Amino acid sequence: MHNLRNMRQFYQNYLIRNAVRTVLSWTHYSTLLRVENAQARDWYLQEAINQSWSARVLERQISPLYYERLLASQNKALVEQLEEQAGV
Numbered sequence: 001m002h003n004l005r006n007m008r009q010f011y012q013n014y015l016i017r018n019a020v021r022t023v024l025s026w027t028h029y030s031t032l033l034r035v036e037n038a039q040a041r042d043w044y045l046q047e048a049i050n051q052s053w054s055a056r057v058l059e060r061q062i063s064p065l066y067y068e069r070l071l072a073s074q075n076k077a078l079v080e081q082l083e084e085q086a087g088v
Contacts, residue, residue, distance in 0.1 A: 009033050013041070024048060027055035031062065040067040 010029055028048055035041040044067060048058045061067075070076050 006030050006033060013038075025055060028058055031055060031058050035062060037067075043067050 010033060013033060024045070032041050032045055032048075035044060044058065044062060047053065047061070051057075053061065070080075
């Protein structure tokens with residue numbers, strides 16, 4: 001039942017077939033669907049593709065609200081550097 005709910009949510013968020021990227025797995029997408037903010041979800045999607053993040057790395061980036069911290073930070077380069085040092 002939970003998986004069916006995820007598939008329905010996936011369909012609602014990615015109506016356009018071309019919006020689905022084949023470089024990401026279902027695990028990536030099910031992780032992204034938990035991000036309520038559409039702009040943040042799109043940012044994480046693009047970063048996962050651009051940085052070749054595994055599903056596990058994507059989860060680690062979403063958990064500490066990396067996107068939100070970048071938006072709030074005056075020094076985005078410092079936040080990115082700290083994330084790299086954290087092992088991502």
